[in-house]
Amino acid sequence: MNYTAIVDQPDESHHPTSFMAKYIWSQDHKVIAIQYSITALFVGLVALALSAMMRLQLGFPDSFSFIDPSSYLQFVTMHGMIMVIYLLTALLLGGFGNYLIPLMVGARDMVFPYLNMLSYWTYLLSVIVLLASFFVPGGPTGAGWTLYPPQTILPGTPGNDGGIILMLVSLAIFIVAFTMGGLNYVTTILQARARGMTLMRMPLTIWGIFTATILGLLAFPALLVSAIMMMLDKLVGTSFFMPAILSLGEPLNYTGGSPVLFQHLFWFFGHPEVYIVALPAFGMVSDVIATHARKNIFGYRMMVWAIVAIGGLSFVVWAHHMYVSGMNPYFGFFFATTTLIIAIPTALKVYNWSLTLWRGNIHMTVPMMFAIGFIFTFTHGGLTGLFLGNVVVDLPLSDTYFVVAHFHMVMGVSPIMVLFAAIYHWFPKVTGRFLHTGLGKFHFWMTFVGTYSIYLPMHYLGFLGVPRRYFAMGPTEFIPESAQSLNASITISALIVGVVQLIFLFNIIWSTFKGKKSGPNPWNATTLEWQTEYTPPRHGNWGGKIPVVYRWAYDYSVPGVKADFIPQNVSPQEVEMMDDKGGA
Amino acid sequence: MNFFSSIFRELTEKPWLAQSAETLDQELIEYQPGSPGKTGLKFFIAVVSVIFFLFSVTYLSRSQYADFQALGGEPWSPLYQPLWLWANTGWLLLASLSLHFAVGQVSEDKLNRLLGLLTLSVIFSLLFIFGQWVVWQQLSQQGFVINSNPANSYFYMLTAIHGLHLLGGLFALVRVLIIFSRKVKLDILQRSLVLCAWYWHYLWLLWLFIFALLTASPSTYNTIAAWCGL
Numbered sequence: 146m147n148y149t150a151i152v153d154q155p156d157e158s159h160h161p162t163s164f165m166a167k168y169i170w171s172q173d174h175k176v177i178a179i180q181y182s183i184t185a186l187f188v189g190l191v192a193l194a195l196s197a198m199m200r201l202q203l204g205f206p207d208s209f210s211f212i213d214p215s216s217y218l219q220f221v222t223m224h225g226m227i228m229v230i231y232l233l234t235a236l237l238l239g240g241f242g243n244y245l246i247p248l249m250v251g252a253r254d255m256v257f258p259y260l261n262m263l264s265y266w267t268y269l270l271s272v273i274v275l276l277a278s279f280f281v282p283g284g285p286t287g288a289g290w291t292l293y294p295p296q297t298i299l300p301g302t303p304g305n306d307g308g309i310i311l312m313l314v315s316l317a318i319f320i321v322a323f324t325m326g327g328l329n330y331v332t333t334i335l336q337a338r339a340r341g342m343t344l345m346r347m348p349l350t351i352w353g354i355f356t357a358t359i360l361g362l363l364a365f366p367a368l369l370v371s372a373i374m375m376m377l378d379k380l381v382g383t384s385f386f387m388p389a390i391l392s393l394g395e396p397l398n399y400t401g402g403s404p405v406l407f408q409h410l411f412w413f414f415g416h417p418e419v420y421i422v423a424l425p426a427f428g429m430v431s432d433v434i435a436t437h438a439r440k441n442i443f444g445y446r447m448m449v450w451a452i453v454a455i456g457g458l459s460f461v462v463w464a465h466h467m468y469v470s471g472m473n474p475y476f477g478f479f480f481a482t483t484t485l486i487i488a489i490p491t492a493l494k495v496y497n498w499s500l501t502l503w504r505g506n507i508h509m510t511v512p513m514m515f516a517i518g519f520i521f522t523f524t525h526g527g528l529t530g531l532f533l534g535n536v537v538v539d540l541p542l543s544d545t546y547f548v549v550a551h552f553h554m555v556m557g558v559s560p561i562m563v564l565f566a567a568i569y570h571w572f573p574k575v576t577g578r579f580l581h582t583g584l585g586k587f588h589f590w591m592t593f594v595g596t597y598s599i600y601l602p603m604h605y606l607g608f609l610g611v612p613r614r615y616f617a618m619g620p621t622e623f624i625p626e627s628a629q630s631l632n633a634s635i636t637i638s639a640l641i642v643g644v645v646q647l648i649f650l651f652n653i654i655w656s657t658f659k660g661k662k663s664g665p666n667p668w669n670a671t672t673l674e675w676q677t678e679y680t681p682p683r684h685g686n687w688g689g690k691i692p693v694v695y696r697w698a699y700d701y702s703v704p705g706v707k708a709d710f711i712p713q714n715v716s717p718q719e720v721e722m723m724d725d726k727g728g729a
Numbered sequence: 730m731n732f733f734s735s736i737f738r739e740l741t742e743k744p745w746l747a748q749s750a751e752t753l754d755q756e757l758i759e760y761q762p763g764s765p766g767k768t769g770l771k772f773f774i775a776v777v778s779v780i781f782f783l784f785s786v787t788y789l790s791r792s793q794y795a796d797f798q799a800l801g802g803e804p805w806s807p808l809y810q811p812l813w814l815w816a817n818t819g820w821l822l823l824a825s826l827s828l829h830f831a832v833g834q835v836s837e838d839k840l841n842r843l844l845g846l847l848t849l850s851v852i853f854s855l856l857f858i859f860g861q862w863v864v865w866q867q868l869s870q871q872g873f874v875i876n877s878n879p880a881n882s883y884f885y886m887l888t889a890i891h892g893l894h895l896l897g898g899l900f901a902l903v904r905v906l907i908i909f910s911r912k913v914k915l916d917i918l919q920r921s922l923v924l925c926a927w928y929w930h931y932l933w934l935l936w937l938f939i940f941a942l943l944t945a946s947p948s949t950y951n952t953i954a955a956w957c958g959l
Contacts, residue, residue, distance in 0.1 A: 256765035324776055328769045336765040341753070345742040362772060366780040373886070374787070381875050383882035385791065400796040402879070406787055413783070441745065449740070695753060697744035717747070 160684050172258035173684050174243045177265045179575070181239035184265075186650075188272050189232035195224040197643050204636025206617045206629075214616040215303040218287030221614060223279075225290030226312070229418065230319060231272055233560055237425040238323070238361065239268060241567060242330050242354045244575065248674035249351050251339025251692050251714075253685045255329045264329070267322035275315040281307030289614060291411055294386040294404045298379040300393060309379065313372045320365045320372075330358045339673070341694035345449065346713065348672050348698040349442065352449050353428020356456040357421045363460070364417035371410040378402070408470055412463035419556050420459040424452055426563035427494055430516050432698070433566045434498055436670045437513035438505030439709050441699035443497045451490035458487045468536050469543045477536040484534035488527070495524055506702065506709070510668070511585035515566035518593045519559055526555025529604065544614075547607020550600045558596045565592070565649070572653075573667045577680045578660030584652045588645060595642035602631045669710045672698050676712050770924050774931050777894060781935060784887060785942055789954045791879050792947075798878050800868075802946025807873055808884075811944060817860035821895075821936055824853035825929040828902075832926050835919040847906065850929070854899055861888050880943075887939050891932070898928050 161167045168176060199220045202212045212220075243261070247254050255261045278285040287303030288296060296302050298309055334355045338347075347355075374385040378399070386407040387399035435442040442448060464472060464480040498520055507513065529551040532538045542548060565588070572580050609624055618624060666675040678688035692714040700711040707721040791797060801808040808814065831846035865885065868874075875885045905921040942950075 257769060324773075328772050328776075331772055332765045332769040336768050343742060343744070344739045345744040362776050363779050366776060367783055370780060370783045370787070373890070377875070377882065377886060383876045383886075384796070384879055385787065385882065398876075400879075401794045403791065403794065406790055410783065410787065445745065446741070446743070695748070699745070717753070 178244035185236040192227035252337035264326035271318035278311035349431040367414035443500040512570035519562035550603035573663035801944030
C-alpha cells in the first residue's frame, strides 16, 4: 500500500525568505511550475512567429525577400520541434504537472524539490541552446523536425553544421531535464498522496499526467540514443546511421550505416510523444468538463483504464509513421492493426466526455467552451488518423497537406484547446483572480473558428496532392490554381489566429494584476487544490494540516445533498443533507 | 503476484460508491510513510535500462551489415582475451561490495569502519574508470579507433556512457558524505547509502551485460539477431 505523504511537519518546511530563494532558485513546485510555463509560452511564441513566416511564403509566394528556400525549411523544422517538445511537453508536464500534482494529491511539495529546481534550470538551458542555433553561422537546422539522416548532417541541408549540433545537444539536455522532473512526478504520485487518496480517488488529471510521465521516461531515451549516435556520426565520423554515400560528387568516409534504424528509434520516441502530450490533456479536460457540467465524469474507471491502455498501445504503433520508408507487408499490417486498435479506448473517452455533458447542468464558462471545442477538434483529428493508419490510404496521402492537417488537428489544436481550458480554469487558483471573461470568449471563438478555417482546407489541399515542406509549388500541372487562393485564405486565417493569441497574453498580464477577485473555489470544484487554506496557496500548500481524503473527485450533484458538490476532504459526517421536503 | 493482485484490486475499486465508516477508518490506519528515494531510484534504473536496451537493439541491428567487425570472439580480435576488462569487472564488483558492507556499518561505534569502506568503494570505482581508459588507449594504439568500424564505435560509446553513469553515482555518493559531515541523523545516512549500494549493484550488472555484448562472437550476436528477426 502506498498511502503515503511527506511527513506533516510544517516547522521543517523551511520557508524561504529572500527574493532569490522565493522566486529564482525556488524549490517550491508552484514557482517552478510558473517558471516552466512562462519559458514554454515564450518559446511557443517564437514558434508561432515562425509559423507566420511559413504561412506568408505559402500564401503569397516570393513576396517577402527575407524568406528563401533555406530559411523556409529552418522555420518548418524549428516550428515543429519547439511546438512539440519545448512548448507542449514542457507546459503540460513541467507547468501543469508541477503545479497540480502536489496540490491535487494532497502533498506539501514534490518529493525531491531540489531535483525539481534543477529540472527547470536544465530545461531553460536546453531552450537557450536551441535558440542559440538561430545565431550560429548557417543558422538552425532545416532538416525537418524528424531530423532524418543522411540529409540532416550533409551539405545542402540548411544548418548542417552548428545548427544540427546545437539541436541535438539541446534535445539531450531537455531529456535530462525531463527525466529529473519525471522522476519527481511519478514518485510524488506514488509515494506522497494524502491519507485516503487511493489510486482510484485521484482526479483524471493526475492519471493523465502520471501515465504520460511514465511514457516520457520510457520513450525519451529513444530520442536520446538517436541524438547521441547521430552526434557521433556528425562529429567523429562513426557510421551508425550514415550509409556509404556520395555528397556533391565526392565519396564520404561513411560505411554502410542504416538511416532506417534512425527512423525506428525516432518514432519509437515520436509516437509515444503524441500521447505524452495528449494524455495530460485528456485528464485535464475530463476534470474541466465534470466541474463545469456539475456532473460526475461518466465511466471513471473506464476513463482510467483507457488512459493506461492508450499509454501501453502507444509503444507498439510507431512504424505507422514509416509506411513510405518501405517495410515487410506483414509488418505494415501489424502496425495498421495496432494503430486502429488505439481508436477504441480513445473513442471511449470521447463518448464519455459527451455523456458527461448529457443532461449536465452545463455552465458555459470560458474553460468549458474550450473543453467542448476540444471534443470537436480532437474527434476530427482522430478520424483522419483512422484514414492514415491504413497503409494503402497513407501511401498516397503521406507527405501531403492531409497529414499536416491531421496532426495539427489532433496534437496541435486539440492539446492547445485543453491548455487554454486549463489556464482559464486554474488561473484563479494560481493568482486569486479570474481571467477576463469577455476577452476569453472572444479568444475562444476566434481560435476555434480560426483553426477550422486553417486546417479544414488543408485536407482538401492534401487530396489535391499538394506536398508538404515545399517552399514553392512552381509550375505543377496536377494542382489547380485555385489551390493557391485556398493557401492565401489559410494564411490570412493563420495570421488572425496568431494575433488573437496576443490578446490572450494581454488578458493574462492584465488579469494577474487587475482581474476580478475569485476567492478560493470559484468553480465550486471538489478536488483538493481548491480546498487550500490560502489562494494562491503558500509554500507548503496546506498550512498546519495536510488534508484527509474521504471520497473520489467527482461528487457533483449528489442526490439528497444540499450543495451540488462535495469536496474530497469532506467527511461523511460533515456533508449537509437536504431536509425532508427536498428543499435546501 | 501479491503486487499485481493489489494493483488489480486497486484499479477495480468503485470509488463512486459510498464508503462505510469502518472502511474509511481502515484506510486511514493502513496509511504508512513510504520511501520516495527507493521509488525514484527504481524509475531511474528503469530509464537507464531502456537507454541501454535501445543501444543493444541498434547494436544487434547494425551488426547484420557487412562492414561490422566484432571486437571479440576470434583469436585475432583485440578483445579475444580481455584481461583488462576482466580486471575492471573485478574493481567494480569490489566497489559494489564495499558499499554493500558499508550499509551494515552505519552506527555510532563503527563510523571508522564505515568511512574506510566508503573510501575503498570510491577508490575501486575510480580504478574501474581508469581501467576502462587504459583499454581505450590500448585499442586506439592498435588502430581500433572510434570511427574505424561500427563495433569499435559501439565499444567507445557504451563504455563512455556507462562510465558517465558511474561518475554520476560518485557525485551522488560524495554529496551524501558531505551532507553526512554536517551531522545528519544516522538513519537518513543509511537510507541514502542503501540507494547508492543498489545503484552500484545495478551498474555492475549493467557492465556485465555490456561486456558480454561487446565481446560477443559473431556467431552469438548473429544468433540473437536472428531470434529477434533482424
